[in-house]
Amino acid sequence: MRGNGLFGLLLAVSLPLGAASxxxxxxxxxxxxxxxxxxxxxxxxxxxxxxxxxxxxxxxxxxxxxxxxxxxxxxxPALIDPHVHLGYQKGLSYAAANFTRENVIDQLNRDAYAGIAAVLSMGTDLGDFPFQIRAEQEAGKLGGALLFTAGRGMAAPNAGPGNAELKPSAYDLTTEDEARKAVREQVARKVAFIKVWVDDRNGAVKKTPPAIYRAIIDEAHKLHTRVVAHVYYLDDAKDLARAGADAFAHLVRDKEMDDESIALVQQHKILIMPNLGIAEARTHVDPAPWLDEPLFRDVTPAALVERIRAAYSGRTPASVEATQKTYRTMQRNVAKLVAAGANVGFGADSGAAPDYFHAFTTHRELQLMVEAGMTPAQALTAVTATSAAFLRLSDRGTLxxxxxxxxxxxxxxxxxxxxxxxxxxxxxxxxxxxxxxxxxxxxx
Ligand SMILES: [Zn+2]
CATH class of the missing domain: 2.30.40.10 (Urease, subunit C, domain 1)
Known part of the structure; x- marks a missing residue:
């Protein structure tokens, strides 16, 4: 009794001093x-x-x-980026071997430095430690941007991530039963989302067939888990919308979206991440002015800054013509979606490719959304309130x-x-x- 009384007194005295508002x-x-x-x-x-x-x-x-x-x-409000790929780049190296607890935490700290409160790692996470990081953050034992994970994403064999280094993280699915089993495994690990890729990488791989992604979406929804689909082609986007995909990790990039596709994403309330940055970075022949910005240099290893700068010297106007054409299609699709009042979210896809590094990328994506026709308030809404709602972070995104x-x-x-x-x-x-x-x- 006496001990409790003393403890209570100490608490009463120390609280206003220790935890000053x-x-x-x-x-x-x-x-x-x-x-x-x-x-x-x-x-x-x-x-x-x-x-x-x-x-x-x-x-x-x-x-x-x-x-x-x-x-x-x-x-x-601090920014929220629900499309990143943590852990693969370390300095000048981009490899699965870099996917360690230390490297992921380092990148979460770079995000925090840049004002990013939470990220969703989109289907390329290996091992158990991302779930442990999340648990430690929830317990207040670890800082950095809050880590949400889609665990291991899924696709037909070899039809997952575009970069070879990321590919082994995805499930290679050939049957509907395998698809449903993969979903159950990931949901059992408490992933925030299921990720599926539907893309033939310009004819290089065999696309995930509709029967497989329909099984993925159906099984995930039965288990109350939402599905984010990587899309590229207009026709796939329409079918994924009909199949019940909850979000698109990219814009349609082969064509301008038509009225039918806009109506479908509206009707199914699909969140669309414009994800402009990777494509935009490939449209220039002159080094980008942001290479000299303090925030970029603060969060990006110095040797990487110089390699990114050097990458421009190998380009000619002719070599970037195709990327510019695709990029203009993407910009028009953003403008169309915004004009239609679609649910435009946010996702910078940092870490998805070598030298497409973390943290500053999230800020640059905002600028590109504005250049594509969004108002600054719309772009800020996407990266705060809309992203918080998407991650069901009900106490984030507004102040x-x-x-x-x-x-x-x-x-x-x-x-x-x-x-x-x-x-x-x-x-x-x-x-x-x-x-x-x-x-x-x-x-x-
Ligand atoms: Zn991605």
Whole structure:
């Protein structure tokens, strides 16, 4: 009894000192990218949550709260990228052998540094440790962007990921029974989604047949698990929509989407990830200006920055003509989907190919979405509220009272110029300031 009393006293004394709440003042806050921002806002963060938020003068700092002046800054909800491939690139090497706990955590830390609160690794995860990382994050024992995983994705033999290094991670399925068994195995491991590839890689492989992906979708839905489909061709997109796919990890890229396909994605409420960055990166002959941006250089190994720069020197206008044509089709499809009010989500696909590295890629994708015709508010909505809803992260994606205090403090207003998401002053995840200097020093 006496011991308990003493313990209670210690707690009562130590709590206000140890867990001081934070009172932020003066920033423009994009509470929810679907609505106008709060100018000159104040908000209180305690115990990992936004406790209150309102215009200046409507809230008072509680006694003992730390006051933090953010005058001139803009606060946005932290970004959520539901399409990445973690673990394969390490420095200049891109290989399955790099898929280690340390390398995945390193990439999650680069994401956190860049203001990304959560990612979904899309079907190329090997072994058990991604599930362990997730459990440790849930228990508050491990930082970085929250890791969601689609485990091992599935396709017909050799028809999975495009890159040879990723291929062994996918199931090679030849029968409907195998497909259903693969789904059951992955659902038993508590994957966030099932991933299926439907693509012939420009005629190089035999596409996953409709009977197989229908079995995958049917089995997954029976087990209350959603299915994300990699698509390329318009006709496959239509059939996948009819078969019940929940999201497309890419745009249709062979043709402009027609009215029938737009109606199908609307009718089935399919989330579409534009995924512009990989294709766009191949359309230029001159080195990209972002190669010299501080955020890109902070999160990307120096030798990799130089190899990416060097890659441009081997290109000619003729060699990029086909990629430009495909890219224009992709841009038009984004514009059509947005005009139709379709559920346009977000996914940068970082790590899907050698030298298509993590973290900055998420920000660059936002810029490309705006160049394709989305407003900055629409692009920000995709990477925050829409992605949170997609991952069923009900306490993320917006900054209302009660939500997780996951936010990025920027030096400028991304609603005026989306490139300001890359001008990061501070990052807060789960109510704590991310020590970006320490993280950067520890990048492998
Ligand atoms: Zn991918």
């Amino acid at each position: 934070m009172f932020f003042e003066g920033a423009r806050v994009i509470v929810d990218a679907r609505r106008p921002p709060l100018e000159n806002a104040t908000f209180l963060v305690d115990n990992g949550r936004i406790v209150k938020i309102g215009k200046a003068g409507t809230l008072k700092a509680p006694a003992g709260a730390r006051r933090i002046d953010l005058a001139g800054k803009t606060v946005i 209302e009272a009660g939500k997780a205090a996951d936010f990025v403090v920027l030096d400028g207003n991304p609603l005026a110029d989306i490139a300001y998401t890359r001008k990061i002053y501070k990052v807060y995840l789960r109510g704590q300031e991310v020590n970006r200097t320490a993280l950067r020093g520890a990048f492998q």
